[in-house]
Amino acid sequence: MLKVNDINVYYGNIHALKGVTLEIHPGEIVTLIGANGAGKSTLLKTISGLLKPKSGEILLEDEHVAGKVPQLIVKRGISHVPEGRRVFANMSVEENLELGAYLRKDKNGIREDFEKVYQLFPRLQERRKQLSGTLSGGEQQMLAMGRALMARPRLLLLDEPSMGLAPLLVKTIFRIIEEINQTGTTILLVEQNANMALSIANRAYVIETGKIVAAGTAAELGESDQIRKAYLGGH
Amino acid sequence: MFPIPFRKGVAFMEQLIQQLVNGISLGSIYALIALGYTMVYGIVKLINFAHGDVFMVGAFIGFYSITVMDLGIFPALLVSMAACALFGVLIERIAYKPLRNATRIAALITAIGVSLFIEYGTIYIRGAQPEAYPDGIVPLKSIDLFGVSISGQSLLILGVAIVLMILLQYIVHKTKIGKAMRAVSHDQDAARLMGINVDNTISATFAIGSALAGAAGVVFGIYYTKIEPLMGIIPGLKAFVAAVLGGIGIIPGAMVGGLLLGVIEALVSAAGFSLWRDGVAFVVLIVILIFRPAGLFGKNVREKV
Ligand SMILES: Nc1ncnc2c1ncn2[C@@H]1O[C@H](COP(=O)(O)OP(=O)(O)OP(=O)(O)O)[C@@H](O)[C@H]1O
Ligand SMILES: [Mg+2]
Numbered sequence: 001m002l003k004v005n006d007i008n009v010y011y012g013n014i015h016a017l018k019g020v021t022l023e024i025h026p027g028e029i030v031t032l033i034g035a036n037g038a039g040k041s042t043l044l045k046t047i048s049g050l051l052k053p054k055s056g057e058i059l060l061e062d063e064h065v066a067g068k069v070p071q072l073i074v075k076r077g078i079s080h081v082p083e084g085r086r087v088f089a090n091m092s093v094e095e096n097l098e099l100g101a102y103l104r105k106d107k108n109g110i111r112e113d114f115e116k117v118y119q120l121f122p123r124l125q126e127r128r129k130q131l132s133g134t135l136s137g138g139e140q141q142m143l144a145m146g147r148a149l150m151a152r153p154r155l156l157l158l159d160e161p162s163m164g165l166a167p168l169l170v171k172t173i174f175r176i177i178e179e180i181n182q183t184g185t186t187i188l189l190v191e192q193n194a195n196m197a198l199s200i201a202n203r204a205y206v207i208e209t210g211k212i213v214a215a216g217t218a219a220e221l222g223e224s225d226q227i228r229k230a231y232l233g234g235h
Numbered sequence: 236m237f238p239i240p241f242r243k244g245v246a247f248m249e250q251l252i253q254q255l256v257n258g259i260s261l262g263s264i265y266a267l268i269a270l271g272y273t274m275v276y277g278i279v280k281l282i283n284f285a286h287g288d289v290f291m292v293g294a295f296i297g298f299y300s301i302t303v304m305d306l307g308i309f310p311a312l313l314v315s316m317a318a319c320a321l322f323g324v325l326i327e328r329i330a331y332k333p334l335r336n337a338t339r340i341a342a343l344i345t346a347i348g349v350s351l352f353i354e355y356g357t358i359y360i361r362g363a364q365p366e367a368y369p370d371g372i373v374p375l376k377s378i379d380l381f382g383v384s385i386s387g388q389s390l391l392i393l394g395v396a397i398v399l400m401i402l403l404q405y406i407v408h409k410t411k412i413g414k415a416m417r418a419v420s421h422d423q424d425a426a427r428l429m430g431i432n433v434d435n436t437i438s439a440t441f442a443i444g445s446a447l448a449g450a451a452g453v454v455f456g457i458y459y460t461k462i463e464p465l466m467g468i469i470p471g472l473k474a475f476v477a478a479v480l481g482g483i484g485i486i487p488g489a490m491v492g493g494l495l496l497g498v499i500e501a502l503v504s505a506a507g508f509s510l511w512r513d514g515v516a517f518v519v520l521i522v523i524l525i526f527r528p529a530g531l532f533g534k535n536v537r538e539k540v
Contacts (some may be wrong), residue, residue: 048428049427071431074430075430082425082428086424088418088422088426090420095414098511099431102429103429147429
Protein backbone atom coordinates (compact mmCIF):
# COMPACT_ATOMS: atom_id res chain seq x y z
CA MET A 1 0.00 0.00 0.00
CA LEU A 2 2.80 2.41 0.95
CA LYS A 3 6.38 2.13 -0.26
CA VAL A 4 9.08 4.42 1.02
CA ASN A 5 12.08 4.13 -1.21
CA ASP A 6 15.53 5.35 -0.23
CA ILE A 7 14.49 8.75 1.08
CA ASN A 8 16.90 11.36 2.40
CA VAL A 9 15.63 14.16 4.59
CA TYR A 10 17.59 17.11 5.94
CA TYR A 11 17.02 19.86 8.48
CA GLY A 12 19.47 22.40 7.13
CA ASN A 13 22.79 20.57 7.49
CA ILE A 14 21.45 17.80 9.68
CA HIS A 15 20.98 14.60 7.72
CA ALA A 16 17.97 13.20 9.60
CA LEU A 17 16.92 10.28 7.34
CA LYS A 18 19.67 8.48 5.45
CA GLY A 19 18.27 6.36 2.68
CA VAL A 20 15.26 4.98 4.53
CA THR A 21 13.29 2.26 2.79
CA LEU A 22 10.20 0.54 4.13
CA GLU A 23 6.97 -0.97 2.97
CA ILE A 24 3.49 -1.32 4.42
CA HIS A 25 0.95 -3.82 3.12
CA PRO A 26 -2.80 -3.24 3.28
CA GLY A 27 -4.36 -4.26 6.57
CA GLU A 28 -1.12 -4.47 8.51
CA ILE A 29 0.04 -2.94 11.74
CA VAL A 30 3.66 -2.02 11.16
CA THR A 31 5.68 -0.56 13.99
CA LEU A 32 8.76 1.60 13.81
CA ILE A 33 10.87 1.57 16.93
CA GLY A 34 13.95 3.57 17.80
CA ALA A 35 15.58 5.71 20.45
CA ASN A 36 15.16 9.45 20.95
CA GLY A 37 16.33 11.40 17.95
CA ALA A 38 16.53 8.35 15.68
CA GLY A 39 14.30 9.96 13.06
CA LYS A 40 10.92 8.35 13.70
CA SER A 41 8.89 11.55 13.74
CA THR A 42 10.85 12.85 10.79
CA LEU A 43 9.79 9.83 8.76
CA LEU A 44 6.12 10.29 9.63
CA LYS A 45 6.27 14.00 8.85
CA THR A 46 7.83 13.23 5.50
CA ILE A 47 5.13 10.72 4.64
CA SER A 48 2.36 13.16 5.60
CA GLY A 49 3.91 15.99 3.61
CA LEU A 50 5.06 18.31 6.41
CA LEU A 51 8.64 17.74 5.28
CA LYS A 52 10.00 17.31 1.77
CA PRO A 53 12.64 14.66 1.14
CA LYS A 54 15.71 15.77 -0.76
CA SER A 55 15.72 12.55 -2.72
CA GLY A 56 13.93 9.21 -2.86
CA GLU A 57 10.33 8.32 -3.54
CA ILE A 58 7.17 7.60 -1.63
CA LEU A 59 4.52 5.57 -3.41
CA LEU A 60 0.95 5.33 -2.21
CA GLU A 61 -0.46 2.49 -4.23
CA ASP A 62 1.00 3.63 -7.56
CA GLU A 63 0.98 7.35 -7.01
CA HIS A 64 4.14 9.31 -6.25
CA VAL A 65 3.40 11.41 -3.19
CA ALA A 66 6.86 12.46 -1.96
CA GLY A 67 7.01 16.23 -1.50
CA LYS A 68 3.28 16.70 -2.05
CA VAL A 69 1.40 19.06 0.28
CA PRO A 70 -0.33 17.55 3.34
CA GLN A 71 -3.69 18.57 1.91
CA LEU A 72 -3.26 16.15 -0.95
CA ILE A 73 -1.88 13.38 1.25
CA VAL A 74 -4.89 13.60 3.58
CA LYS A 75 -7.19 13.51 0.58
CA ARG A 76 -5.45 10.37 -0.64
CA GLY A 77 -6.21 8.65 2.65
CA ILE A 78 -3.26 9.10 4.99
CA SER A 79 -3.89 10.68 8.39
CA HIS A 80 -1.15 11.56 10.84
CA VAL A 81 -1.60 11.72 14.61
CA PRO A 82 1.40 13.84 15.58
CA GLU A 83 3.69 13.42 18.54
CA GLY A 84 2.39 15.30 21.55
CA ARG A 85 -1.24 15.16 20.27
CA ARG A 86 -1.34 18.76 19.05
CA VAL A 87 -5.08 19.12 19.64
CA PHE A 88 -6.53 22.58 19.03
CA ALA A 89 -6.65 23.58 22.68
CA ASN A 90 -8.72 26.68 22.02
CA MET A 91 -11.53 24.67 20.46
CA SER A 92 -14.09 22.19 21.75
CA VAL A 93 -13.79 18.44 21.35
CA GLU A 94 -16.53 18.54 18.74
CA GLU A 95 -14.84 21.29 16.74
CA ASN A 96 -11.56 19.36 16.76
CA LEU A 97 -13.37 16.38 15.29
CA GLU A 98 -15.06 18.57 12.69
CA LEU A 99 -11.65 19.83 11.62
CA GLY A 100 -10.55 16.24 11.16
CA ALA A 101 -13.20 15.99 8.45
CA TYR A 102 -12.14 19.34 6.95
CA LEU A 103 -11.71 18.10 3.39
CA ARG A 104 -14.85 15.99 3.28
CA LYS A 105 -18.14 17.07 1.81
CA ASP A 106 -20.29 13.97 2.50
CA LYS A 107 -22.44 15.21 5.39
CA ASN A 108 -23.99 11.81 6.08
CA GLY A 109 -20.65 10.04 6.09
CA ILE A 110 -19.27 12.62 8.50
CA ARG A 111 -22.22 12.10 10.84
CA GLU A 112 -21.65 8.34 10.76
CA ASP A 113 -18.00 8.82 11.56
CA PHE A 114 -18.85 11.05 14.51
CA GLU A 115 -20.90 8.14 15.85
CA LYS A 116 -18.06 5.70 15.23
CA VAL A 117 -15.49 7.88 16.94
CA TYR A 118 -17.80 8.39 19.93
CA GLN A 119 -18.32 4.63 20.12
CA LEU A 120 -14.59 4.06 20.10
CA PHE A 121 -14.00 6.82 22.66
CA PRO A 122 -17.14 7.30 24.80
CA ARG A 123 -15.18 9.74 26.93
CA LEU A 124 -15.07 12.17 24.02
CA GLN A 125 -18.83 12.12 23.63
CA GLU A 126 -19.28 13.04 27.30
CA ARG A 127 -16.92 15.95 26.79
CA ARG A 128 -18.17 17.09 23.41
CA LYS A 129 -18.52 20.75 24.36
CA GLN A 130 -15.45 20.94 26.57
CA LEU A 131 -12.42 22.94 25.42
CA SER A 132 -9.87 20.37 24.39
CA GLY A 133 -7.09 22.22 26.21
CA THR A 134 -8.77 21.25 29.47
CA LEU A 135 -8.80 17.49 28.70
CA SER A 136 -6.42 15.13 30.45
CA GLY A 137 -3.41 13.84 28.53
CA GLY A 138 -5.10 10.52 27.83
CA GLU A 139 -8.27 12.21 26.63
CA GLN A 140 -6.24 14.45 24.36
CA GLN A 141 -4.60 11.37 22.84
CA MET A 142 -8.04 9.90 22.21
CA LEU A 143 -9.13 13.17 20.64
CA ALA A 144 -6.06 13.33 18.42
CA MET A 145 -6.78 9.80 17.20
CA GLY A 146 -10.48 10.45 16.77
CA ARG A 147 -9.72 13.62 14.85
CA ALA A 148 -7.46 11.72 12.46
CA LEU A 149 -10.13 9.04 11.98
CA MET A 150 -12.64 11.71 10.94
CA ALA A 151 -10.78 11.96 7.64
CA ARG A 152 -11.66 8.28 7.08
CA PRO A 153 -8.04 7.31 6.42
CA ARG A 154 -6.89 4.08 4.84
CA LEU A 155 -3.51 4.47 6.49
CA LEU A 156 -3.13 5.90 9.98
CA LEU A 157 0.25 7.20 11.15
CA LEU A 158 0.55 7.20 14.96
CA ASP A 159 3.49 8.96 16.61
CA GLU A 160 4.09 7.69 20.16
CA PRO A 161 0.47 7.41 21.25
CA SER A 162 1.52 5.98 24.63
CA MET A 163 3.78 8.87 25.54
CA GLY A 164 3.19 10.10 29.06
CA LEU A 165 0.20 7.86 29.78
CA ALA A 166 -0.36 5.61 32.79
CA PRO A 167 0.12 1.87 32.06
CA LEU A 168 -3.58 1.10 32.25
CA LEU A 169 -4.40 3.81 29.76
CA VAL A 170 -1.59 2.63 27.48
CA LYS A 171 -3.32 -0.77 27.37
CA THR A 172 -6.62 0.85 26.48
CA ILE A 173 -5.04 2.90 23.71
CA PHE A 174 -3.32 -0.17 22.24
CA ARG A 175 -6.57 -2.17 22.38
CA ILE A 176 -8.26 0.67 20.48
CA ILE A 177 -5.45 0.71 17.90
CA GLU A 178 -6.12 -2.98 17.28
CA GLU A 179 -9.84 -2.26 16.99
CA ILE A 180 -9.20 0.46 14.45
CA ASN A 181 -7.00 -1.93 12.50
CA GLN A 182 -9.70 -4.60 12.53
CA THR A 183 -12.14 -2.23 10.82
CA GLY A 184 -9.74 -2.19 7.87
CA THR A 185 -7.41 0.72 8.58
CA THR A 186 -3.73 0.06 7.97
CA ILE A 187 -1.46 1.37 10.71
CA LEU A 188 2.09 2.63 10.98
CA LEU A 189 2.88 2.90 14.67
CA VAL A 190 5.91 4.76 15.99
CA GLU A 191 6.78 3.77 19.54
CA GLN A 192 9.47 3.83 22.17
CA ASN A 193 7.41 1.35 24.15
CA ALA A 194 8.73 -1.48 21.99
CA ASN A 195 7.24 -4.31 24.04
CA MET A 196 3.71 -3.06 23.62
CA ALA A 197 4.23 -2.12 19.99
CA LEU A 198 5.64 -5.54 19.04
CA SER A 199 2.78 -7.23 20.85
CA ILE A 200 0.18 -5.85 18.47
CA ALA A 201 2.23 -5.39 15.27
CA ASN A 202 2.57 -7.75 12.32
CA ARG A 203 5.92 -6.42 11.27
CA ALA A 204 8.50 -4.03 12.62
CA TYR A 205 11.38 -1.81 11.59
CA VAL A 206 14.13 -0.54 13.83
CA ILE A 207 15.64 2.86 13.10
CA GLU A 208 18.92 4.20 14.47
CA THR A 209 20.32 7.65 13.71
CA GLY A 210 18.38 7.97 10.49
CA LYS A 211 18.96 4.47 9.14
CA ILE A 212 16.83 1.34 9.21
CA VAL A 213 18.99 -1.21 11.01
CA ALA A 214 16.62 -4.15 11.36
CA ALA A 215 13.36 -5.34 9.87
CA GLY A 216 11.22 -8.41 10.20
CA THR A 217 8.06 -9.83 11.66
CA ALA A 218 7.20 -8.61 15.12
CA ALA A 219 7.87 -12.10 16.48
CA GLU A 220 11.34 -12.28 14.90
CA LEU A 221 12.41 -8.91 16.23
CA GLY A 222 10.94 -9.67 19.63
CA GLU A 223 13.26 -12.67 19.86
CA SER A 224 16.41 -11.09 18.51
CA ASP A 225 18.98 -10.66 21.27
CA GLN A 226 20.29 -7.43 19.86
CA ILE A 227 16.84 -5.85 19.77
CA ARG A 228 15.98 -7.13 23.21
CA LYS A 229 19.09 -5.55 24.63
CA ALA A 230 18.62 -2.19 22.97
CA TYR A 231 14.88 -1.69 23.11
CA LEU A 232 13.14 -4.22 25.30
CA GLY A 233 15.14 -3.81 28.47
CA GLY A 234 16.19 -7.49 28.21
CA HIS A 235 19.57 -8.99 29.06
CA MET B 236 -36.30 79.78 43.11
CA PHE B 237 -34.69 76.50 42.20
CA PRO B 238 -31.17 76.08 43.40
CA ILE B 239 -28.69 76.63 40.67
CA PRO B 240 -26.59 73.51 41.46
CA PHE B 241 -29.55 71.37 40.38
CA ARG B 242 -29.62 72.95 36.94
CA LYS B 243 -25.91 72.62 36.85
CA GLY B 244 -26.23 68.95 37.77
CA VAL B 245 -28.58 68.30 34.89
CA ALA B 246 -26.29 70.08 32.49
CA PHE B 247 -23.40 68.05 33.77
CA MET B 248 -25.27 64.76 33.32
CA GLU B 249 -26.29 65.75 29.82
CA GLN B 250 -22.73 66.62 29.02
CA LEU B 251 -21.51 63.36 30.45
CA ILE B 252 -23.97 61.31 28.44
CA GLN B 253 -23.12 63.30 25.36
CA GLN B 254 -19.45 62.52 25.87
CA LEU B 255 -20.20 58.87 26.47
CA VAL B 256 -22.06 58.75 23.17
CA ASN B 257 -19.12 60.39 21.43
CA GLY B 258 -16.75 57.97 23.13
CA ILE B 259 -18.74 54.96 22.05
CA SER B 260 -18.87 56.20 18.45
CA LEU B 261 -15.14 56.79 18.37
CA GLY B 262 -14.54 53.55 20.24
CA SER B 263 -16.53 51.60 17.67
CA ILE B 264 -14.16 52.87 15.00
CA TYR B 265 -11.14 51.89 17.08
CA ALA B 266 -12.71 48.50 17.68
CA LEU B 267 -13.28 47.85 13.97
CA ILE B 268 -9.65 48.67 13.22
CA ALA B 269 -8.34 46.80 16.27
CA LEU B 270 -10.05 43.61 15.07
CA GLY B 271 -7.81 43.50 12.02
CA TYR B 272 -4.69 43.99 14.11
CA THR B 273 -5.66 41.28 16.50
CA MET B 274 -6.77 38.73 13.90
CA VAL B 275 -3.60 39.15 11.87
CA TYR B 276 -1.45 38.99 14.99
CA GLY B 277 -3.33 35.89 16.11
CA ILE B 278 -2.57 34.03 12.91
CA VAL B 279 0.91 35.20 11.80
CA LYS B 280 2.22 36.90 14.97
CA LEU B 281 2.82 40.10 13.03
CA ILE B 282 1.87 43.62 14.10
CA ASN B 283 0.66 44.84 10.75
CA PHE B 284 1.60 48.50 11.00
CA ALA B 285 0.16 49.13 7.55
CA HIS B 286 -3.30 48.36 8.90
CA GLY B 287 -4.09 51.98 9.75
CA ASP B 288 -3.33 52.87 6.14
CA VAL B 289 -5.80 50.30 4.88
CA PHE B 290 -8.31 52.20 7.01
CA MET B 291 -7.28 55.41 5.21
CA VAL B 292 -7.58 53.79 1.80
CA GLY B 293 -11.04 52.55 2.81
CA ALA B 294 -12.06 56.10 3.71
CA PHE B 295 -10.95 57.36 0.28
CA ILE B 296 -12.60 54.54 -1.62
CA GLY B 297 -15.81 55.27 0.26
CA PHE B 298 -15.45 58.96 -0.52
CA TYR B 299 -14.94 58.40 -4.25
CA SER B 300 -17.74 55.86 -4.35
CA ILE B 301 -20.12 58.44 -2.93
CA THR B 302 -18.94 61.52 -4.80
CA VAL B 303 -17.69 60.16 -8.13
CA MET B 304 -19.71 56.98 -8.57
CA ASP B 305 -22.75 58.53 -6.89
CA LEU B 306 -23.40 55.55 -4.66
CA GLY B 307 -25.47 55.61 -1.47
CA ILE B 308 -23.59 55.09 1.77
CA PHE B 309 -24.38 51.40 2.14
CA PRO B 310 -23.26 50.45 -1.37
CA ALA B 311 -20.21 52.68 -0.83
CA LEU B 312 -19.51 50.85 2.40
CA LEU B 313 -19.65 47.50 0.62
CA VAL B 314 -17.44 48.68 -2.24
CA SER B 315 -14.89 49.99 0.21
CA MET B 316 -14.92 46.76 2.23
CA ALA B 317 -14.49 44.60 -0.87
CA ALA B 318 -11.68 46.75 -2.25
CA CYS B 319 -9.88 46.81 1.09
CA ALA B 320 -10.22 43.04 1.43
CA LEU B 321 -8.48 42.67 -1.90
CA PHE B 322 -5.90 45.28 -0.96
CA GLY B 323 -5.16 43.48 2.31
CA VAL B 324 -4.62 40.18 0.50
CA LEU B 325 -2.29 41.88 -1.98
CA ILE B 326 -0.23 43.39 0.84
CA GLU B 327 0.01 40.00 2.52
CA ARG B 328 0.96 38.09 -0.61
CA ILE B 329 3.48 40.61 -1.88
CA ALA B 330 5.08 41.97 1.28
CA TYR B 331 4.58 39.51 4.13
CA LYS B 332 4.30 36.04 2.67
CA PRO B 333 7.91 35.91 1.42
CA LEU B 334 8.96 36.73 5.00
CA ARG B 335 6.89 34.04 6.69
CA ASN B 336 10.01 32.28 7.98
CA ALA B 337 12.12 35.38 8.50
CA THR B 338 12.76 36.99 11.86
CA ARG B 339 9.96 38.94 13.50
CA ILE B 340 11.92 42.16 13.36
CA ALA B 341 12.34 41.81 9.58
CA ALA B 342 8.59 41.44 9.18
CA LEU B 343 7.92 44.35 11.51
CA ILE B 344 10.27 46.66 9.62
CA THR B 345 8.63 45.56 6.38
CA ALA B 346 5.25 46.45 7.83
CA ILE B 347 6.48 49.96 8.63
CA GLY B 348 7.84 50.19 5.08
CA VAL B 349 4.50 49.10 3.63
CA SER B 350 2.77 51.71 5.77
CA LEU B 351 4.97 54.53 4.49
CA PHE B 352 4.62 53.23 0.95
CA ILE B 353 0.83 53.35 1.12
CA GLU B 354 0.77 56.80 2.74
CA TYR B 355 3.14 58.45 0.29
CA GLY B 356 1.87 56.40 -2.63
CA THR B 357 -1.56 57.88 -1.93
CA ILE B 358 -0.09 61.38 -1.78
CA TYR B 359 1.79 60.75 -5.02
CA ILE B 360 -1.36 59.58 -6.78
CA ARG B 361 -3.88 62.14 -5.56
CA GLY B 362 -1.95 64.79 -3.65
CA ALA B 363 -1.85 65.55 0.05
CA GLN B 364 -4.94 67.78 0.17
CA PRO B 365 -7.80 66.64 2.39
CA GLU B 366 -11.31 65.87 1.24
CA ALA B 367 -14.62 66.28 3.01
CA TYR B 368 -17.37 63.70 3.02
CA PRO B 369 -20.56 65.39 1.77
CA ASP B 370 -23.25 66.44 4.26
CA GLY B 371 -26.66 64.93 4.57
CA ILE B 372 -25.85 61.48 3.27
CA VAL B 373 -26.90 59.63 6.41
CA PRO B 374 -30.47 58.45 6.04
CA LEU B 375 -30.97 58.30 9.83
CA LYS B 376 -32.55 60.98 11.99
CA SER B 377 -31.09 61.92 15.35
CA ILE B 378 -32.90 60.62 18.40
CA ASP B 379 -33.30 61.97 21.92
CA LEU B 380 -32.04 60.02 24.88
CA PHE B 381 -32.32 61.52 28.39
CA GLY B 382 -32.39 64.94 26.84
CA VAL B 383 -29.28 64.23 24.82
CA SER B 384 -29.57 64.20 21.09
CA ILE B 385 -27.74 61.33 19.42
CA SER B 386 -26.87 62.16 15.85
CA GLY B 387 -27.72 60.01 12.86
CA GLN B 388 -24.00 59.58 12.26
CA SER B 389 -23.48 58.15 15.71
CA LEU B 390 -26.34 55.74 15.20
CA LEU B 391 -24.91 54.71 11.86
CA ILE B 392 -21.48 54.01 13.33
CA LEU B 393 -22.95 52.02 16.14
CA GLY B 394 -25.25 50.07 13.81
CA VAL B 395 -22.46 49.26 11.35
CA ALA B 396 -20.09 48.24 14.12
CA ILE B 397 -22.62 46.00 15.83
CA VAL B 398 -23.69 44.28 12.62
CA LEU B 399 -20.10 43.68 11.51
CA MET B 400 -19.04 42.35 14.88
CA ILE B 401 -21.94 39.92 15.01
CA LEU B 402 -21.11 38.84 11.48
CA LEU B 403 -17.47 38.37 12.44
CA GLN B 404 -18.36 36.26 15.46
CA TYR B 405 -20.55 34.14 13.23
CA ILE B 406 -17.79 33.68 10.65
CA VAL B 407 -15.12 32.85 13.21
CA HIS B 408 -17.19 30.40 15.24
CA LYS B 409 -19.64 28.81 12.84
CA THR B 410 -18.14 28.66 9.39
CA LYS B 411 -15.51 26.36 8.00
CA ILE B 412 -13.11 29.15 7.14
CA GLY B 413 -13.51 30.59 10.65
CA LYS B 414 -12.66 27.25 12.21
CA ALA B 415 -9.69 26.94 9.90
CA MET B 416 -8.55 30.41 11.00
CA ARG B 417 -8.70 29.42 14.65
CA ALA B 418 -6.91 26.14 13.95
CA VAL B 419 -4.11 27.83 12.01
CA SER B 420 -3.66 30.50 14.67
CA HIS B 421 -3.23 27.79 17.26
CA ASP B 422 -0.96 25.34 15.45
CA GLN B 423 -0.04 25.65 11.77
CA ASP B 424 1.39 22.18 11.30
CA ALA B 425 -1.50 20.48 13.05
CA ALA B 426 -3.84 22.52 10.84
CA ARG B 427 -1.95 21.31 7.75
CA LEU B 428 -2.44 17.74 8.89
CA MET B 429 -6.21 18.33 8.82
CA GLY B 430 -5.87 19.26 5.15
CA ILE B 431 -6.25 23.00 5.80
CA ASN B 432 -4.55 25.24 3.25
CA VAL B 433 -2.61 27.53 5.58
CA ASP B 434 -1.73 30.14 2.94
CA ASN B 435 -5.33 30.63 1.89
CA THR B 436 -6.47 30.77 5.48
CA ILE B 437 -3.95 33.50 6.26
CA SER B 438 -5.08 35.43 3.19
CA ALA B 439 -8.70 35.11 4.29
CA THR B 440 -7.74 36.56 7.67
CA PHE B 441 -6.10 39.57 6.01
CA ALA B 442 -9.15 39.96 3.78
CA ILE B 443 -11.59 40.02 6.66
CA GLY B 444 -9.45 42.28 8.85
CA SER B 445 -8.90 44.72 5.99
CA ALA B 446 -12.60 44.78 5.09
CA LEU B 447 -13.37 45.81 8.67
CA ALA B 448 -10.74 48.56 8.45
CA GLY B 449 -12.34 49.70 5.18
CA ALA B 450 -15.73 49.91 6.85
CA ALA B 451 -14.16 51.84 9.71
CA GLY B 452 -12.67 54.28 7.18
CA VAL B 453 -16.05 55.00 5.64
CA VAL B 454 -17.89 55.53 8.91
CA PHE B 455 -15.00 57.68 10.12
CA GLY B 456 -15.40 59.87 7.05
CA ILE B 457 -19.13 60.14 7.61
CA TYR B 458 -18.68 61.01 11.29
CA TYR B 459 -15.68 63.34 11.19
CA THR B 460 -16.09 64.52 7.58
CA LYS B 461 -12.43 65.32 6.89
CA ILE B 462 -10.15 62.66 5.43
CA GLU B 463 -6.54 62.88 4.23
CA PRO B 464 -3.69 60.52 3.32
CA LEU B 465 -2.04 60.50 6.76
CA MET B 466 -5.31 60.09 8.66
CA GLY B 467 -4.59 56.41 9.36
CA ILE B 468 -1.57 56.95 11.57
CA ILE B 469 -3.13 58.07 14.83
CA PRO B 470 -6.30 55.93 14.71
CA GLY B 471 -4.08 53.02 13.65
CA LEU B 472 -1.82 53.45 16.65
CA LYS B 473 -4.77 53.83 18.96
CA ALA B 474 -6.47 50.76 17.56
CA PHE B 475 -3.22 48.93 18.18
CA VAL B 476 -3.33 50.12 21.80
CA ALA B 477 -6.96 48.95 21.95
CA ALA B 478 -5.95 45.51 20.67
CA VAL B 479 -3.19 45.26 23.29
CA LEU B 480 -5.58 46.52 25.95
CA GLY B 481 -8.04 43.75 25.18
CA GLY B 482 -5.32 41.14 24.71
CA ILE B 483 -3.65 40.92 21.32
CA GLY B 484 -4.90 37.93 19.32
CA ILE B 485 -8.24 37.83 21.16
CA ILE B 486 -11.22 38.98 19.12
CA PRO B 487 -13.65 39.97 21.90
CA GLY B 488 -10.69 41.73 23.52
CA ALA B 489 -10.31 44.01 20.49
CA MET B 490 -14.01 44.92 20.58
CA VAL B 491 -13.99 45.77 24.28
CA GLY B 492 -10.56 47.39 24.14
CA GLY B 493 -11.67 49.69 21.31
CA LEU B 494 -14.87 50.78 23.02
CA LEU B 495 -13.09 51.28 26.33
CA LEU B 496 -10.38 53.39 24.79
CA GLY B 497 -12.93 55.55 22.98
CA VAL B 498 -14.86 56.15 26.18
CA ILE B 499 -11.70 56.88 28.20
CA GLU B 500 -10.66 59.49 25.64
CA ALA B 501 -14.08 61.11 25.65
CA LEU B 502 -14.14 61.26 29.45
CA VAL B 503 -10.69 62.78 29.56
CA SER B 504 -11.94 65.47 27.18
CA ALA B 505 -15.10 65.94 29.22
CA ALA B 506 -13.02 66.43 32.34
CA GLY B 507 -11.43 69.38 30.62
CA PHE B 508 -8.18 67.78 29.55
CA SER B 509 -8.91 67.64 25.85
CA LEU B 510 -5.28 68.39 25.05
CA TRP B 511 -4.44 65.07 26.70
CA ARG B 512 -6.85 63.18 24.53
CA ASP B 513 -4.27 61.63 22.23
CA GLY B 514 -1.76 61.10 25.01
CA VAL B 515 -4.10 59.13 27.21
CA ALA B 516 -4.13 56.16 24.83
CA PHE B 517 -0.42 55.74 25.32
CA VAL B 518 -0.70 56.12 29.05
CA VAL B 519 -3.21 53.26 28.85
CA LEU B 520 -0.71 51.25 26.81
CA ILE B 521 2.06 51.75 29.34
CA VAL B 522 -0.20 50.93 32.27
CA ILE B 523 -1.47 47.74 30.62
CA LEU B 524 2.02 46.62 29.65
CA ILE B 525 3.20 47.07 33.22
CA PHE B 526 0.28 45.54 35.08
CA ARG B 527 -1.39 43.13 32.69
CA PRO B 528 0.77 42.54 29.62
CA ALA B 529 -1.52 39.79 28.35
CA GLY B 530 -4.37 42.32 28.18
CA LEU B 531 -7.76 42.37 29.87
CA PHE B 532 -8.93 39.15 28.21
CA GLY B 533 -5.54 37.49 28.02
CA LYS B 534 -4.72 34.41 30.00
CA ASN B 535 -1.91 31.97 29.88
CA VAL B 536 -3.26 28.77 28.37
CA ARG B 537 -1.00 25.91 29.28
CA GLU B 538 -0.92 22.83 27.15
CA LYS B 539 -0.69 19.38 28.58
CA VAL B 540 2.27 17.39 27.43
N1 LIG C 1 13.06 21.11 13.28
C1 LIG C 1 14.27 20.52 13.38
N2 LIG C 1 15.37 21.23 13.13
C2 LIG C 1 16.60 20.65 13.20
N3 LIG C 1 16.80 19.37 13.55
C3 LIG C 1 15.73 18.62 13.82
C4 LIG C 1 14.40 19.16 13.78
N4 LIG C 1 13.53 18.19 14.10
C5 LIG C 1 14.28 17.10 14.36
N5 LIG C 1 15.59 17.34 14.19
C6 LIG C 1 16.70 16.39 14.38
O1 LIG C 1 16.46 15.27 13.55
C7 LIG C 1 16.76 14.08 14.23
C8 LIG C 1 15.55 13.17 14.24
O2 LIG C 1 14.52 13.77 15.00
P1 LIG C 1 13.09 13.09 15.19
O3 LIG C 1 12.22 14.09 15.84
O4 LIG C 1 12.64 12.52 13.91
O5 LIG C 1 13.42 11.92 16.22
P2 LIG C 1 12.45 10.87 16.88
O6 LIG C 1 12.95 9.53 16.52
O7 LIG C 1 11.06 11.16 16.60
O8 LIG C 1 12.76 11.13 18.44
P3 LIG C 1 11.76 11.08 19.70
O9 LIG C 1 11.60 9.67 20.06
O10 LIG C 1 12.52 11.84 20.75
O11 LIG C 1 10.50 11.75 19.31
C9 LIG C 1 17.22 14.48 15.61
O12 LIG C 1 18.62 14.46 15.65
C10 LIG C 1 16.72 15.88 15.79
O13 LIG C 1 17.59 16.64 16.59
MG1 LIG D 1 9.49 11.78 17.68
